[in-house]
């Protein structure tokens with residue numbers, strides 16, 4: 465069965481989507497893994513990093529996104545077709561051939577509250593959190609890894625991601641405000657795991673947008689490493705760089721070095737991916 469890892473944090477803009485996209489591409493091109501990406505964020509950032517906006521627009525018009533799945537849940541319909549919705553061999557990088565994508569939709573914005581209402585009506589902490597897991601079940605065995613990108617909240621759609629996750633990673637910029645909500649998200653995931661009757665394993669904190677010349681960055685990392693509540697700060701950090709920022713633009717690239725840059729970025733992302741896989745193999 466695929467190992468399922470969610471990328472999560474309460475803080476927005478800390479590089480969750482960038483890390484998820486990069487790790488999936490490196491898992492495929494550098495480590496020969498078959499990966500399914502699931503985009504649970506109504507901002508559709510991961511989706512439009514992997515397919516063009518035009519392609520997304522067409523898929524959305526045809527109902528081939530996760531909005532159809534969650535709409536089914538609130539309206540009692542069964543229109544979602546998992547096989548047709550999964551986009552095969554996405555990524556703008558030619559060398560990446562083993563990454564599939566279950567696309568998100570801007571229409572998830574309006575569905576969020578209706579799923580919350582469903583949860584309140586059913587009245588249990590685990591109501592309406594199994595929608596995604598059940599939909600993916602028929603295809604899960606086909607993948608080595610399923611990586612789920614979440615919005616920066618623990619709303620009902622994020623809970624659907626956590627409910628099928630074996631483990632999670634927390635990307636963070638090593639500064640005061642970005643690290644602020646880490647204990648809260650750890651506690652929430654632990655409690656949710658208890659409600660589900662199993663544990664969702666913390667695989668590690670991923671340091672993103674690292675500036676080696678910043679004393680606050682260095683101090684924050686030192687403090688995170690000393691913090692007994694943080695199990696694992698991955699040893700390799702993703703530095704802040706223009707080429708990583710530019711990689712969010714969907715345009716054709718031949719190689720991962722071409723997309724992310726080869727002034728440290730390629731090696732950092734490769735090591736981060738390797739570390740996550742090592743953690744996952746040991747703990748999941």
Ligand SMILES: Nc1ncnc2c1ncn2[C@@H]1O[C@H](COP(=O)(O)OP(=O)(O)OP(=O)(O)O)[C@@H](O)[C@H]1O
Pocket residue numbers: 475476477478479480481482483505507509614615616672673674702703704705706708709710712
């Ligand atoms: N290492 C980096 N160097 C430079 N820019 C980066 C880096 N990582 C991410 N970015 C940029 O920072 C912004 C936020 O990154 P990203 O969208 O990955 O964060 P996020 O945590 O997924 O955000 P959200 O909470 O909105 O989902 C984007 O513009 C992205 O391109």
Ligand SMILES: [Mg+2]
Pocket residue numbers: 480481482505509613614615
């Ligand atoms: Mg994001």
